[in-house]
Amino acid sequence: MKKQITELTGVKEIARRANVSIATVDRVLHNRKGVSEQTKEKISKIIEELNYKPNLLAQRLASRKTLRIATLIPESSSETSFWDAPLQGIELADAEIKQLGIIVDKYFYDQNLIDSFVDQTRLILESKPDGVLLAPSFIEESVAFTEKCKELKIPYVLIDSDLPNNGSLSYIGPNLYHSGYLGAHLVSYLTGPQDKALIVNISREIDNHHHLLKKEEGFRTYFKDHHKPDNIIKIDIRETDLKSIEHQLSRVFEENNDIKVVFVTNSRVSNVAHFIESLGKDLILIGYDFLKENIEYMHKGIVDFLICQKPKQQAYRGLISLYRHLAFSSPVEKIYFMPIDILTKENSAFYRN
């Protein structure tokens, strides 16, 4: 004996009203072929009227296919633990959606080895995933990869840095220029217009460098607007071990003993802090990212501000929106700039990375 609960919605009701079977309704819903123009129109109209929204639960349940999403980010290195956070975001999202029939395959590359990146992209393409989450450190190679994805109709989401004019489903990450601009603004609270500033770029690969240049540009622009523009010194450090860094820094400080502000364009600020601490000068130091070592120097009073953009959230959001796109074809924001967070001694304990 069937219990007939009168449903006012659902394919069944549509089928009843249109005087067809649910299979036919299903066909027009997924606009598969095999339906005459006439009945198709009739059904469409009823769907419209009922403002039918499919039951997402039933939909996912009935569709037997398990979606596979590949993620590709740098591996955490001994030099910086920055990429721990995005990985955590991925794992968090993974835990949430794995129960819903989604498989997340994690791939990693070495930020100092272009080849490792290329290798991994090849592996990913071979595995034919349904979607890709990518942190595109190497621009040229990333473009090549995403082109292939486009050919294969694999949607992909970019995090951490963008590939302009690229056909990604979404970009989730910082607005680099503005974060540099904000850095200079903070500096302006702490200094007079005559004080000299030092910009420190620490990065081996020229490609990652692009990331840093954007921040530098923002920083310089603010100084141009509010300070004497020639008050800025800059140093590029390509040898990224601690010893080389300190060596280079000490050279700069010997040559310029009137530096008041130091702006480090990435998470390597703790290395600079280590040097400045030994220097014993009372400088203002601003850097990036919520890393353990950076926070420590902030609490010591060596680092004044950290700028941060929720790397964990970036990856988490990226995966979730990819999942929603694939599973429910939900709309996705094309560009999602993360907020530019300011961390101080006093609020870092509450920060959500």
Next chain:
Amino acid sequence: MKKQITELTGVKEIARRANVSIATVDRVLHNRKGVSEQTKEKISKIIEELNYKPNLLAQRLASRKTLRIATLIPESSSETSFWDAPLQGIELADAEIKQLGIIVDKYFYDQNLIDSFVDQTRLILESKPDGVLLAPSFIEESVAFTEKCKELKIPYVLIDSDLPNNGSLSYIGPNLYHSGYLGAHLVSYLTGPQDKALIVNISREIDNHHHLLKKEEGFRTYFKDHHKPDNIIKIDIRETDLKSIEHQLSRVFEENNDIKVVFVTNSRVSNVAHFIESLGKDLILIGYDFLKENIEYMHKGIVDFLICQKPKQQAYRGLISLYRHLAFSSPVEKIYFMPIDILTKENSAFYRN
């Protein structure tokens, strides 16, 4: 002809291995009675072995009941639009979960009328919801309400302010003390240790006041640690229309012409900004919340910093975790302090409330 996809998981597999029916497995899963101790143990063991996790989709689909969640927050008033943001958060979450069989009933009260609050709580209890999201402005009445919820086994989540030692499922909101402390820390960047500070509390109801006092306490503690503690003046403004506010402020400024810093303990900072602008003095002004009018004064340079704690996110998170708790009995963080965000002219454009 049935297509037999060999499932390694699921109740069916458990039933097969235990040599019982699905129904029996179901009984032990929900520990309903009607199963002998013996078979119960056998099944439990297999469940353990298989590390069985129920398919959430199927679970929700099969359970016909639609969950109802009631939300109770202040209505947006002409005096402050603060509560627009939590409402948006609620609506966002609502849109997401309504497709999953959850109904959200929204209730509102007037922050200046205790009775309206009590009335609404009564309505909510009559409707017998499965869960409640509450912004407990009036402490005593809120406690009475939550007590009844506990009796009726209705889980509830608190946002915006906490009821200490209360049996809520979760509290999602600011740590008020630390946000005040941070405010003072920012002030310290902008002033010398001799400068005088004015604390402004603007609130009609004594209950809301509790909220403000916590912030004030944090602010004062920082000053005690780093400045002369007697450098603080304080004013309580109970008549909250613009005219009264300006009248009171002008009196204070007449009596104290050496005030350098103004700390407004809630979102009414724009009113103070309006006064200070007309005053023409170059003061440092810090206040709360990402409201349109506040942002405007920040861009004018009247307001220096805004402290903000994602009210929209608070409500959103609250609803989502309530939903997950009810639908999937997911674990919930007992206390979730929101990050303490610092807004300046330069990063407000990217802020996510």
Next chain:
DNA sequence: ACAAAAAACGGGTACGTAAACGAATTTAAA
């Protein structure tokens, strides 16, 4: 020892949608 009550268990349908498969109908080819 026997009936009655209680406990233990299985069969089967439902949730709302997907999709394979086959039946019916129309159209095109001969």
Next chain:
DNA sequence: TTTAAATTCGTTTACGTACCCGTTTTTTGT
């Protein structure tokens, strides 16, 4: 006109779990 092919559509099973209802087994009482 006949038949093959293509188009249009309906029936049915399946997804994994919940739970009603009826049947079998065990326990209890006399």
